[in-house]
Amino acid sequence: MRRLPALPIDEAVPDLLKALAGGPNAVLVAPPGAGKTTRVPLALLDEAWLNGGKIIMLEPRRLAARSAAAHMASLLGEKTGETVGYRVRLDTKVSAATRIEVVTEGVLTRMLQSDPSLEGVGAILFDEFHERHLHGDLGLALCLQAQSLLREDLRLLVMSATLEAAPVARLLGDAPIIESEGRAFPVQTIYSDRQAGFGLGALWQGESIEDRTARAVLRVLPEHEGDVLVFLPGMREMRRVESQLRQQGIGRGMYGSIDVVLLHGSMPLEEQGQAVAPSPEGRRKIVLATSIAESSITVEGVRVVIDSGMMRVPRFSPRTGMTRLETVTVSVPSADQRRGRAGRVAPGVCYRLWTEQEQLMLAPRSTPELLEADLAPLALELAAWGVSAPSELAWLDEPPAGAYASACELLQQLGAFDRERRLTPLGRRMAALGAQPRLARMLLSAAAISPAAADTACELAALLSGRDPLRGERSADIALRLGALRALRRGGAAPDGASGGVDEAAARQALAEARQWQRALAQDGAGASPSASRAASPHGGGTSAAPTPRGEAASSPAAPTPRGEAASSPRGHDGSHSARGNNASPTREPSIGALLAFAYPDRVGQGRGDGRFLLAGGRGAVLTPAQPLSYASYIAGAEMEDGDGESRIVLAADIEENELHAYHSDHVVEELSVLWDRSAQAVRARRKLMFGALVLKEEQVTKPDPIKVTAALLDGIRTEGTAILSWNKQSSQLRDRIRVMRKYDPELPDLSEEALLASLEDWLAPHLTGIRSRDGLQKLNMMHVLEAMLSWNDKHRLDELMPTHMTVPSGSRIPIDYTNPEQPVLAVKLQELFGLQETPRIAKGRLPLTLHLLSPAQRPVQVTQDLANFWRNTYFEVKKELKVRYPKHYWPDDPFAAVPTSRVRPRP
Known part of the structure; x- marks a missing residue:
């Protein structure tokens, strides 16, 4: 190894080597620019405890992984792939001689799943752990259990620039903490002045983040030398700022020597590499970047940082099962990381587009991805690892119970879990494939149908994992993107209906990734040939449809099949339903929508008109603006943005109803609905074919189950x-x-x-x-x-005790009114009670009746429970009135001795 220039980390290396020689774990905290990423792995190579084994270093980002490996190889005077290599998505450079492998997070997970003991590996290094990506937390949890159960000699080193080291050290068994002072050139920090309309407060004055940022760039260009690194939330803002800068003459005139480049995680690695490379002699560049440039990556030549103070993060909602991208303010550690980019190669300056008062309001730490992300990939990995619940592992932050339960429900829906949340054979293959669970299900199911369907699914998976190959395309139809890929492969133009140009770099990236998925399916044993596809069917068998010309399959809709036949499809050996029943095999290839529905069964939507759809998951979704897909009877949504009311459909494809029966019969359920209909005041029985919350078919049942009819009738009552x-x-x-x-x-x-x-x-x-x-x-x-x-x-x-009638002195049987349980009523004409001394009682004398004494016209003239008192004191007043109104009737002076009668007068 050639003589290396001194770096700040060199002073901390002896303490680090001593710590790892004496124990299995350590934590290294070193600021940006200290050199930990490239010096520490090389320093560990000759340690006795390594015993010639490999060092695996985890880097969160592909560009950082490749750059770190290339730099370490150059320090050894070698090419990448010799002593130092890397493994990232779509690119691997290792050899039999490789002893240091720089890998991205998903790669480490795959290595652990294939060999939990990590045979031949002596140390795992977690670089930039402060970013707290989900796979970083997962990888550390798995490594800790592997170390505890299988590999006591395995070393684990967590490295970070801005990290609260004490909690990590406790997680690692009270591991020693080694700190490096680091070296950074001084960076002047300039906050915005709200009165000048230059800070976040300017948003309140109606200025957009793009306007504010572009104005800041134009201000600093004549005041400072060197390249300018600008942090923005996402690609949309980057494009708008780029457009504004070009309108102001950047790239021509007095700014002709200045280039504007973009740096975004979805860009091809080659473009990312160009963005961070030094500018040619005599030229400057403005790098518009997302948070990808916060750490690990050194953008050569940067002397000025302009920080918008904003970042875009995914927020998963267990309630809806969807992820919403939210633009939020940065945390203090993120802001410090961004500021440090200006002092990597020389003294610099950082312009923060917020005020010093607003700095005090920033969050003190970033939220770990584990607490806000879709946990379906994590739940699948844990099941493949053999863990039934996250609590069986050691975490810095344990996965939220609600989000984890939602993830398990989704995996059951995809067929990866059984009802007891155990991994099915299909689920094990999904985990081994290494794709996001939804995409893994689509890939394996498509491979079970035909090679052509598998190829289309690979292209779809690539499109859904990367940047949109159609610039500015407003249509949500993913078929346009698929057409762009195929046109590029054939050397043709963009497909009909596309409104913008083709981003060739993004399209070529997608084609490369599609080839990777084709290779992965071939390794799985599916998709290599029709016979291999049938043998590897995730549904346990079935007849493969005749292939159509490669790459053209998805343009042909599936042939209609008899409705209802597909619903009786048999189950495969792994417990999942067959993609097609024996009597419902389409003669054509599945449509794009039919393939997407394997990945997103909960996002199959039924048209309501005007671009609105009811999703199988029960939520509403909308397509804006109006487009051909708006009038589809059914769609399969691939990408949606969660909203407070309806979700917004970003990418989708149409699907025919017969394809739901043919390919997705495991989600088609017959429901017999026997319910009380309030409007009809009757029980109505209907048979429904349901796809989640969607009613595919509904008909009346003339002879429903009598037991269900009775139950519905009781509900109605x-x-x-x-x-x-x-x-x-x-x-x-x-x-x-x-x-x-x-x-x-x-x-x-x-x-x-x-x-x-x-x-x-x-x-x-x-x-x-x-x-x-x-x-x-x-x-x-x-x-x-x-x-x-x-x-x-x-x-x-x-x-x-409670007679229905009471016989009164006149001989009449008068009904008793029990409506008021406290005071049963006997309503009787006053004349019929002459001679009765006391109030009648029931319940063996315990309950007096309330007497309603009636006039000859059957109107109450007195209500009493004390008849004797009425005769003695009130009767004579009542008698005067009644005698005037009813002179022909019998009104004796002595009611006690009078003859009772139901007539006008008693019989002589």
């Missing part, structure tokens, strides 16, 4: 109340008598409204055979229904 039943005077009186009697005999049934509705199954259901409507209920003999609730003894005691 609970909704309407017992007033819907046929209560006549007799049945109503019996109900009231029993209610009064319960005060003296609590063992009698409770006939209150609440109790009756709560026990309908017990007392009413046996009498409802053949009844389906209100009209039928009105024909019920409620007297018989209530009497059936009473024993013979109950009836006898009821008749004895």
Whole structure:
């Protein structure tokens, strides 16, 4: 190894080597520019405990991984792939001689899953751990368990620039913390002046982030030397700032020697490499970047940083199952990392587009991705690792229970988990494939259909993983993007219907990634040939459709199949439904939408008109602006942005209903709906074919299950109340008598409204055979229904204590009104009670009746429970009035001795 220039990290290396010689774990904190990424792995190569083994260094970003490997190789005087190599998505350079492998996070996970003991590996280094990516936290948790159970000699080193080291050290078993002072050139920090409209406060004055940033760039260019690194939230803002700068003459005139370049994570690695490379002699550059440039990557020549103070982060919602990109303010560590970029090669200056007061309001730390991301990939990896719950591993921050449960539900829906959340054979293949779980399901299912379908799925997976190859395309139709890829492969133009030009770099990146997925499917045993596809079907078999010309399959819709036949498809050996039933094999290739539905069954949408759709998951979604897909009967949504009401559809494809039956019969469920229809006041039975929340077909059932009819009828009665039943005077009186009697005999049934509705199954259901409507209920003999609730003894005691009628002195049998259980009423003409000394009583004398004494016209003239007192004191006043109004009637002076009568006068 050639003589190396001194770097700040060199002073900390001896302490680090001593720590790792004496124990398995350590934490290294070193600021940006200290040299930890490239010096530490080289310093560990000759350690005795390594014993010739490999060093794996985890880098969060592909560009940083390749750059670090190339720089270390150059320090050794070698080419990349010899002693030092790398493994990143779409690119690998290693050899049998490689001892230091720089890998990205997903690669480390795959290495651990394929060999948990990491045979031949002596140390794992986690670089830039402060970024707290999900796979970094997962990788560390898996490594800690592997170290505990299988490899006590394995060294783990966590390295970071801005990290609270103490919690990490505790997680690593109270590992020693080594700190490097580092070396950075001085950086002047200039905050914005709100009064000048130069800070975040300017947003309140109506100035956009793009206007503010472009103005800041134009201000600093004549004041400072060197390149300018500008931090913006995302590609949209970067493009707008680029456009404004070019309109102001950047790249021509007095700014002719200045280039504007972009640096974004979705860009091809070659373009990213050009963005960070030194500017040619005599030229400057303005690098518009996202947070990808915060750490690991050194953008050569940067002397000025302009920080918008904003970043875009994905926020996953377990409630909707969707991820929303949110623009948020940076945290203090992120702002410090960005500021440090200006002092890597020389003294610099950082312009912060917010005020010093606003600096005090920034979050003190960044939120780990683990706490806000879709946890389906993590849940699948844990299941493949053999862990049933996250709590079985050691975490710096344990995955949120709600988000993890949602992830498991999705994996069940995709067929990766069974009902007990155990990994299915399909799930194991999905995990081994290394793709995001949704895309893995699509790839394996497509490979089970035909090689052509597999090729289309590979292209779709690549499109969904990278940058949009159509610049400024407003249509959500992913078929346009697929057409762009194929046109580029054939050397043709953009597809018809595309409104913008083709981003060739993005398209070529997608084509390269599609080839990678084709190779992955071939290694899985699927997709290499028709026979291999059938043998490796994730559904356990089935006949592969005849292939069509390679690359053209997705343009042909699937042939219609008899509705309902596909729904009886058999299950495969892994418990999942067959993609197509034996009687429902399409003769054409599946459409793009049919393939997407394998990955996004919950995002299959049914058209409502005007670009609005009901999704199988139950939410609404909308396509804006109006476009051909807006009028599709069904779509399969691939990318959606979560909203407060409806989700916005970003990428989708149409799908025919017959394809849902043919390819997705495992999600098509027949439901028999037997419900009370309030408008019809009757039970209605309907059969529905459901795809999640979507009704594919609905028809009336003429002879539904009587038990379900009765249950629906009872629900209707609970909704309407017992007033819907046929209560006549007799049945109503019996109900009231029993209610009064319960005060003296609590063992009698409770006939209150609440109790009756709560026990309908017990007392009413046996009498409802053949009844389906209100009209039928009105024909019920409620007297018989209530009497059936009473024993013979109950009836006898009821008749004895609570008689239906009372015989009065005139000889008439007068009905007793029990409506008020506290005061049963006997309404009787006053003249019929002449000679009665005391108020009549029931319940063996315990309950006096309330007498409504009526005039000859049957109108109450007195209400009393003390008849004797009425005769003595009130009768004579009442008599005067009645004698005037009814002179022909009998009004004696002595009611106690008078003859009772129901006539005008008593018989002589």
